[in-house]
Amino acid sequence: MKQAKYQYIVDDILTQMTDNSLRPGDKLPSQRVLAQQYRVNRSTIIEAFDILESYGAIDRIEKRGVYVSQYKWNQFVKDNIRWHDYFGHSRSQNNQYYIRKINELEFDTHLIRTGTGELAPELIPNDLFKEIIAQDVEGALTTNYEPPKGKLALRHAVVEHLARKGISCNVEQICIVSGALQGLKLIADGLLVPQSKVLIETPSYINSVHTWHSMKAKMLPIQIETIEQHINHIFRANSEYKHSIFYCIPTLHNPTQHTYSKTQKQKIINQCQQQGIPIVEDDVYGDLWFEGDRPLPMKALDNNDNVLYLGSLSKTVSPGLRVGWIVGDERVISHLADLKMQNDYGASSIAQFIAQKWLTEPKYYHNHLIQLRQTLQRKSAHFMQCLETYLADCGTWQQPQGSFYIWFQLTVPIDMKTLFNQALEQGLIIYPGEIYDNEAKQYLRFSYAYIAEQDMEPAIQCLAELIMQHQH
Known part of the structure; x- marks a missing residue:
């Protein structure tokens, strides 16, 4: 089976770490230089960096570059076991960047989850x-x-x-x-x-x-x-x-x-x-x-x-x-x-x-379901009011007929990865549409099921401010 280009780059960099060609704290070449070295597009380098970061092998420091983690990959394993050789070629591939980050962070109680597809703890009987x-x-x-x-x-x-x-x-x-x-x-x-x-x-x-x-x-x-x-x-x-x-x-x-x-x-x-x-x-x-x-x-x-x-x-x-x-x-x-x-x-x-x-x-089920639907309908109305107040000029959406979600289409151009990371810095987890369709680059999935009602307005207001920053 032909190896994907990004996986070859991941394996090569991890090999350099395990044989001490790259040491903790070493700075990696720029994306441009690596793209020339491996004869690939910069997007392939970015994909490889995303995977290396998820392994804990590298640290990306804003405005400074990419560095070998101080903890170094091979300090997590013993002797000559090269774990990345196992999961690097497994049939089960790593999740995309957004999903890995969300899975890593969504249990941080300090973050507000704007798109989580589950019931809030207070809605569970x-x-x-x-x-x-x-x-x-x-x-x-x-x-x-x-x-x-x-x-x-x-x-x-x-x-x-x-x-x-x-x-x-x-x-x-x-x-x-x-x-x-x-x-x-x-x-x-x-x-x-x-x-x-x-x-x-x-x-x-x-x-x-x-x-x-x-x-x-x-x-x-x-x-x-x-x-x-x-x-x-x-x-x-x-x-x-x-x-x-x-x-x-x-x-x-x-x-x-x-x-x-x-x-x-x-x-x-x-x-x-x-x-x-x-x-x-x-x-x-x-x-x-x-x-x-x-x-x-x-x-x-x-x-x-x-x-x-x-x-x-x-x-x-x-x-x-x-x-x-x-x-x-x-x-x-x-x-x-x-x-x-x-x-x-x-x-x-x-x-x-x-x-x-x-x-x-x-x-149990019947009575609980009646109450749950009423609560979700109330929360959806509150969430939509917040969207109408702060994001009506930035996107469109449909009124939910049930369930958890609002599929929000941005009508202003946004670099979604930048918005995702800036939202994290402000304590928000957003759910980009690319998680559900590679072509849905200007969409967000919101959910009113998990987020607390008192968090809805500050979260949407903060997100609106971040989006408006992109327009100036």
Whole structure:
């Protein structure tokens, strides 16, 4: 396999550090000089520096240059073990710059997180968790391994839960997973081959997690606007879709909040059936629809045998519960359940017991969901008011119909990496659109789910001031 140019540069610099050609505190040549030396573009040098910095191998000092870290890479390892030779050539590649920085910093309590895709601690019903755990569970709670497809009582609860959304299934068509993300990973391991094509809406959350990128499957992004404009003929004529799958978030999409109409969903299902393409429907946000009855999932529509449905309690109850489910053809579910047993021997039995209680007793899930939607709707209104006050001249956005997000398009030119770093200096973490689509360079994903209401106005005001600085 041909080595990427940036990876060759990373390996070469780390080699110089391990053989003492480069010592702690040494200054590296400029980007221009290194670009000439390695015969690459400066963007490739910048990419290599991003990776080296994430390893702790270099320090970038503003207006001074790039230096070998005083801690030096090989002081973290013993003898001649060259760890970078292992992960440098692994099939699992490092996240892009923004994601690495966000993952590194988002647990710093001094920073305000303007785009975090999870519920704030005060929105998680920990008192109800305590109530469930404190109940007399004699004869009900077990901590042994559960069956490959998951705890039977939980699967029965999921069947009833999904029936309320219009989805008809039985317990043999359900595999319990440790969150929807593990469901995606199982689908990647179980259904994709190196020749696979993964058709994805773009922008898309899936671009931020690399769950399928490491399979070497070919990712084929399709703009959501393109799907809607060509809803009667989405897929190219005479194209080879063998081993392809289509991943989508058809209700309250992350990050755009887009929702297809019932008619559009049915047309997507029918066309994928005609092409022999399975659909992976990610529906983790659908229950957070603000007004009226939530839209029907694809899995509740006609002709849906090709739909693999993903659900979870991570977005509606707690990200730490880590319980979700895949619903689909019984043969596929049995295959994925077997893979899950090979990977981790099943999701936590305690977590499955708690999830079962959540789904079977209306006082838990149903009542909590009503209150949660009201709170999120109030927070979204406050956040939008802050945008209207401070950023109306700098961008556009749509009113959310539910879920967590606002997809904000900047209407003024911005160097996003500079803005990202300046925001960090001011105590803000922003979420650039490039995380979800390489072409979305003038977008931000905001989330009103995590940020405290009292932090919204100062955060947006500060960000507006930074953006205006770029215009002068």
